[in-house]
Every structure is written in structure tokens, then in C-alpha cells.
Amino acid sequence: MEEVMQRKMYRPRTALEGVRYQDPATLERYVTQGVLPEQSLAAALREAFEKHADRMALLSPEGNISYRELDDLTDRFGASLLKMSARPLDRVVMQCGNCNELLIAFFGCLKADLIPICALQAFRRHEISYLANLAAARIHLVQGDDPKFDDVAFAEEMQSVAPGLSIVVQARGEQRGIAQTLWSMIAGMPRDEARTYLWGVDHDPYQAAVFQLSGGTTGVPKIIPRFQNEYLLNMRLVGAWNRYTQDDVLFMPxxxxxxxxxxxxxxxxxxxxxxxxxxxxxxxxxxxxxxxxYDPTWYGLAGPIYSRIAEELVAARPDVKLKRKLTAPKNASGLSTALGSPCYHIFGMTEGVIMFAREGDPRYVLDESVGRPVCEWDEVKIVEPGTEDEVPDGEVGEALFRGPYTIRGYYRSEEQDVHRFTADGFYRSGDLMKAEVIEGQRYFFFRGRTKDVVDRGGEKINAEELENLINRHPAVLASAVVGMPDPVYGERVCAFVVPRLTGATIGLSALTAFLEQEGVAKFKWPERIENVSEFPVTASGKLSKVLLRNGLIERLQAEQSASNVSNG
Incomplete structure (x- = not known):
């Protein structure tokens, strides 16, 4: 009897509505060429936890956790969610600060094939209601012991505006309200029973693993589906590029x-x-x-972290400095000189491509470049902004990206994605770059953004979104949001406001109180307000944020000079 071989299908077994998957032909090419693995991220993590069972995984002043313990705790938490009626591919809003419990919950969700929505702890009603309803989330994880905010009460409030959030879990603290606590859920789930629940979970390597969030360049954050095998590929590529080993200790707070x-x-x-x-x-x-x-070997220096640890790093012995490696988005040369350890630039986006400079690159590259992509299959075009016309190497243009771990579309955003992606699948990053070929390699140099965002310590604040919210204030006629330079965060938000009544002014405290009432995350609030009668315009009559920002910088410099004189 002739055997009929069924052709292998390179697509998810269940297509989630609103998720844009790579087309099967592209996936087949990546898999058959040995680029994309046919393993899920969840399966690879389980293998790693078992392989390194006797080593320490998490080091914390609140208690260290070994890989064996992490494997057990995450099994039991994931299984307990399934026991509570969660089903594979349900979405989970993760809204918790850094702690061991957050990682236990995150990996537990992956094992149970639940999809974490990677929200920020600072999000409030405006952001959480939108994300939860858009993604049809069922579970809301909050920290539970935040001294500044009753997040359990907040989660209960969210159920009235996002009714799909039927399960509330608090990661820490004494149980309150309708929430289940992470530790009580783990305690109530024996390991053998947990394995029984998880045994039937079939992780699809082509399925969404995590819903990441964009910085929000056209409104509230957009959802970015990242997939099991491509997220695994991305992690493995970075690990190999940076030569991480089991002896490394990471400090990235x-x-x-x-x-x-x-x-x-x-x-x-x-x-x-x-x-x-x-x-x-x-x-x-x-x-x-x-x-x-803990004597870390790898450090991430972003936002306010550097200023808080610089003195500690400088005070280290020479041999300790030599074994450390640092990463930063800019000023690698200065950081290397100041701290006595090699520092490498990083560039990346939640939508996909990751670039690093690394040991062995030419000095000019280490000092000035963000390196090159970690995957040889990553494709980069530098084009005239807003077009598909490539510019020669050495000229600045907008960077377009395509590759095995770069998305093909945002979640439930097909109509808008026509303007965010080229017809052949390149993602329009909005980042300005130039490329240079140096010693036979093509390296990339970051030169700013075309997007209207404020980068506050790594948090991208969409100017248009914030302006729309400020304009709701009854005393505001119009507003314009710009980033003002800051030595710690890089940028902070300044709001230029035209009051509705001629001659009136609007105070910063009144504006931030209004935004708090509107349920806007605090990190988005303006930290300076400028009352103006009108906005400067370009020759074509459009509002000029360049002129606004230049004038603001001049005022900041004048204020600093006056302060220096008075303190002298």
C-alpha cells in the first residue's frame, strides 16, 4: 500500500482573532533553513530549569530561588490558574513591580499556555481598561502590597469597565477583597496534581507566547504579539551574541x-x-x-540606574571591574572610561530587531555605533523617511526592518498597519539611522527619531495621546507636548498650553490632578508647564515643536545660569 506523506504545515494550530502571523511560506523558509526552532519558548525554559536544577536562578534580598524551586513554583502556579477555570491562550494582565513573585507568575503563565500582557505597574484606568478589553483578558495580576496604591481595589474597579477580568490574583501581601494570593494558590496545588494539569497543555511553537506593548506612538500602547519559537530564537541569539554563560550574574533592575x-x-x-x-x-x-x-557580571545601565550605582561600580577592585560587562543605549565610551569596565551599545525595539556592539568590534564602532543585528537573517533598509527609497550608506534615513523575529502586524490593527509596514513586510521603525561598512561588516548608527515621543528613562510617552488627554481639561484650548532634556531620565515631559481664556494661566498641579482623575499613569504626567498665547509655526503654517523645544532649552539654560550665580 502506497504511503501518502502529509505535507508539514508551518502555521499555528489555532489562529487567534486579531493576531497577524507570519505567512506559512516565510515560516517554512525560516524553519527549513535552520533559523527558527520548532520548539516553544515554554518547552525550552522547562528544559533549562531541569538542566540547571541545582544552580541559583533568582538572587534577591527577599530570598534566593534555585532553578529546581523555580520549576516547582511555576508549575504549581500555572496549574492553579487552570484549575480556577483559565484556559490555554487566555490573556493575563501582568501589573506588578519587580519581585520574585512576578517572575514566578510570568513563567507559570507560559507553562500553562496563558498569554501575559506585559503592562506597567504604573498604568491606571485609562490604559488597563483599554488593553484588557482589546485583548479580552480574563486574569488580572497585581502586586498587592504597593504602599502607594491600592492595586487590589483598583483591580476590583477594573471589573466594572473590563468585565472580562473575572480572576484577580495578588502577587504579594495579605489576601484582600476578591483576590486570590499567589502563595496560597501555590500552597493549594500539590506538585503531582500540577503536573497532571500541565501534562495536557500542548505548546504550539507558532502560537503567540506574550503580548508585549509598544511605547504608544499613535495613542495608547499597541499590543505586539510575540511568538513562542521566534521569541525563543531572539533570546538564544542574544545569549550567543553576548556569550552569556551559566556563571554570569545579571543586574538589570x-x-x-x-x-x-x-x-x-x-x-x-x-x-x-x-x-x-x-x-x-x-x-x-x-x-x-x-x-x-551578588557581584554581578552583566549590567544594564538605563534611565536613573547609572547615577544610583556609579559610585559603587567605581569603588570596585580592578580585577572585579575587568570581569564586568556593561550595556547602555548611549555613551558607551564615557561609561567605559568612568567605570573601568567594557560597555557596549544596544539598540532594539519591542517589534523585533535587536542590535548590539560587542567585544572585538573596531574602536570607532564601540564608541559611536549601536552595532549590528544579532541575526544574520535580519534585513535592514535605510530609506528616505516615509518612503521606500533607499539612501546610500553614510546618509541618514529611516530604518526599516524585516526578519524571523520582527512582527508582521500589531494586534487588531490591520487597517492602521497599512501605514506601518511596507507591502513586502518591512516594519517602519520611525528611527533615524545611517549605515557604514567597516572592515567588511555593515554597522548602524542611531541618529534620533521621526516619531513624536518623549523617552523618559526608557518609557516612551506618546505626545499625541497625552495632548488629547490634556485638551479635555475645560481650561485648555490647545496643548503641545515636548521632551525637555534631563541628566537622569534623558527626557521629561513639558506641556505647552494655550489657555481657553485670554490672559488666564493653568498651573502644573491643577493639570496633573486632572490627569490623575482621568486615570492616566503618573509617569506620563507633565513635569513642567509653559502657558503660551499661541504656538510657533513653520513656514508652511504647521506647529513647530522644534521651535518650542529650542526655546525651552534656552530657558532651562538661563534658569540654570541664574541658579549658579545665586548659589555662587
Whole structure:
């Protein structure tokens, strides 16, 4: 009897509505060429946890956790969610600060094939209601012991505006209200029973694993589906590029749910068998003590982190400095000189492509470039902004990206994506770059953004979204949001406001109180307000944020000079 071979299908077994998958032909090419693995991220993590069972995975002042313990705790938490009626591919809003419990919950969700929505702890009604309803989320994980905000009460409030959120879990603290606590759920789930629940979970390598979030360049954050095998590929590529080993200890205290931390740092470190330092806060004493206690080998220097640990790093012995490696988005040369350890630039986006400079690159590259993509299959075009016309190497243009781990579309955003992607699948990044070929390699140099965003310590704040919210204030006629330079965060938000009544002014406290009432995350609030009668315009009559920002910088410099004189 002749055997009929069924052709292998390179597509998810279940297509989620609103998720844009790679086309099967492209997936087949990536898989058959050995680029994309046919393994899920969840399966690879389980293998790593078992392989490194006797090593430490999480190092924290609140308690260290071995890989064996992490494997057990995540099994039991994931199974307990399934027992509570969660079903594979249900979405989970993760809204918790950095702590061991957050990682236990995150990996538990992956094992149960639940899809984490990587929200920020600072999000409020405006953001959470939108995301939960858009993604039809069923579970809301909150921290539970935040001294500044009753997030359990907030989760209960969210059920009235996002009724799909039927399960509330608090990661820490004494049980309150309708929430189930993470630790009670784990305690109530024996290991054997947990394995029974998880045994039937079939992880599809082509299915969405995580819903990451964009910085929000056209409104509230957009959802970015990242998939099991491509997210695994991304982590493995970074691990190999940076040569992570099981002896490495990571210090990257930015939010763990950020894509950069997940895919470039704690994800590949844990796949490799290294250890991750988990700091429950970023207060200077906490960070400095963690460095002393755990002697990290890899550091991420972003936002306000550098200024809080610089003195500790400078004080280290020469041999300790030599074994450290640092990453930063800019000023690698200056950081290397100041701290006595090699520093490498990083560039990346939640939508996909990751670039690093690394050991062995020419000095000019290490000092000035963001390196090159970690995958040889990553495709980069530098074009005239808003077009598909490529510019020669050496000229600045907009960077377009395509590759095995770069998305083909945002979640439930097909109509808008026509303007965000080229017809042949390149993602329009909005980032300005130039390319140079140096010693036979093509390297990339970041030169700013075409997008209207403020980058506050790594958090992207969409100007248009914030302007629309400010314009709701009854005393505001119009507003314009720009970034003002800041030595710690890079940029902070300044709002230029035209009051509705001639001669009136609007105070910063009144505006921020209004935004708080509107349920807007605090990190988006303006930290300076400028009352103006009108906005400067370009020759074509359009509002000029360049002129607004230049005038603001001049005022800031004048204020600083006056302060120096008065203090002199």
C-alpha cells in the first residue's frame, strides 16, 4: 500500500482573532533553513530549569530561588490558574513591580499556555481598561502590597469597565477583597496534581507566547504579539551574541516585563543557566547592596540606574571591574572610561530587531555605533523617511526592518498597519539611522527619531495621546507636548498650553490632578508647564515643536545660569 506523506504545515494550530502571523511560506523558509526552532519558548525554559536544577536562578534580598524551586513554583502556579477555570491562550494582565513573585507568575503563565500582557505597574484606568478589553483578558495580576496604591481595589474597579477580568490574583501581601494570593494558590496545588494539569497543555511553537506593548506612538500602547519559537530564537541569539554563560550574574533592575529586559537579559540568562538579581525597588541603598551581595557580571545601565550605582561600580577592585560587562543605549565610551569596565551599545525595539556592539568590534564602532543585528537573517533598509527609497550608506534615513523575529502586524490593527509596514513586510521603525561598512561588516548608527515621543528613562510617552488627554481639561484650548532634556531620565515631559481664556494661566498641579482623575499613569504626567498665547509655526503654517523645544532649552539654560550665580 502506497504511503501518502502529509505535507508539514508551518502555521499555528489555532489562529487567534486579531493576531497577524507570519505567512506559512516565510515560516517554512525560516524553519527549513535552520533559523527558527520548532520548539516553544515554554518547552525550552522547562528544559533549562531541569538542566540547571541545582544552580541559583533568582538572587534577591527577599530570598534566593534555585532553578529546581523555580520549576516547582511555576508549575504549581500555572496549574492553579487552570484549575480556577483559565484556559490555554487566555490573556493575563501582568501589573506588578519587580519581585520574585512576578517572575514566578510570568513563567507559570507560559507553562500553562496563558498569554501575559506585559503592562506597567504604573498604568491606571485609562490604559488597563483599554488593553484588557482589546485583548479580552480574563486574569488580572497585581502586586498587592504597593504602599502607594491600592492595586487590589483598583483591580476590583477594573471589573466594572473590563468585565472580562473575572480572576484577580495578588502577587504579594495579605489576601484582600476578591483576590486570590499567589502563595496560597501555590500552597493549594500539590506538585503531582500540577503536573497532571500541565501534562495536557500542548505548546504550539507558532502560537503567540506574550503580548508585549509598544511605547504608544499613535495613542495608547499597541499590543505586539510575540511568538513562542521566534521569541525563543531572539533570546538564544542574544545569549550567543553576548556569550552569556551559566556563571554570569545579571543586574538589570528596569521593569522585568519590558521587552528589552525579557529578551536581551533575564530571558537568555535563565536559558543559559545564569542567575538574575531581582531588586524589589530601585532605591540607591537597595541597588548598591545587591551589587555588593551578588557581584554581578552583566549590567544594564538605563534611565536613573547609572547615577544610583556609579559610585559603587567605581569603588570596585580592578580585577572585579575587568570581569564586568556593561550595556547602555548611549555613551558607551564615557561609561567605559568612568567605570573601568567594557560597555557596549544596544539598540532594539519591542517589534523585533535587536542590535548590539560587542567585544572585538573596531574602536570607532564601540564608541559611536549601536552595532549590528544579532541575526544574520535580519534585513535592514535605510530609506528616505516615509518612503521606500533607499539612501546610500553614510546618509541618514529611516530604518526599516524585516526578519524571523520582527512582527508582521500589531494586534487588531490591520487597517492602521497599512501605514506601518511596507507591502513586502518591512516594519517602519520611525528611527533615524545611517549605515557604514567597516572592515567588511555593515554597522548602524542611531541618529534620533521621526516619531513624536518623549523617552523618559526608557518609557516612551506618546505626545499625541497625552495632548488629547490634556485638551479635555475645560481650561485648555490647545496643548503641545515636548521632551525637555534631563541628566537622569534623558527626557521629561513639558506641556505647552494655550489657555481657553485670554490672559488666564493653568498651573502644573491643577493639570496633573486632572490627569490623575482621568486615570492616566503618573509617569506620563507633565513635569513642567509653559502657558503660551499661541504656538510657533513653520513656514508652511504647521506647529513647530522644534521651535518650542529650542526655546525651552534656552530657558532651562538661563534658569540654570541664574541658579549658579545665586548659589555662587
Amino acid at each position: 528596569t521593569p522585568l516585563m519590558h521587552n528589552m529586559n525579557m529578551v536581551c537579559f533575564f530571558g537568555p540568562i535563565l536559558l543559559t543557566g545564569g542567575a538574575v538579581v531581582v531588586c524589589p525597588d530601585i532605591a540607591e541603598p537597595t541597588l548598591r547592596q545587591a551589587i555588593r551581595d
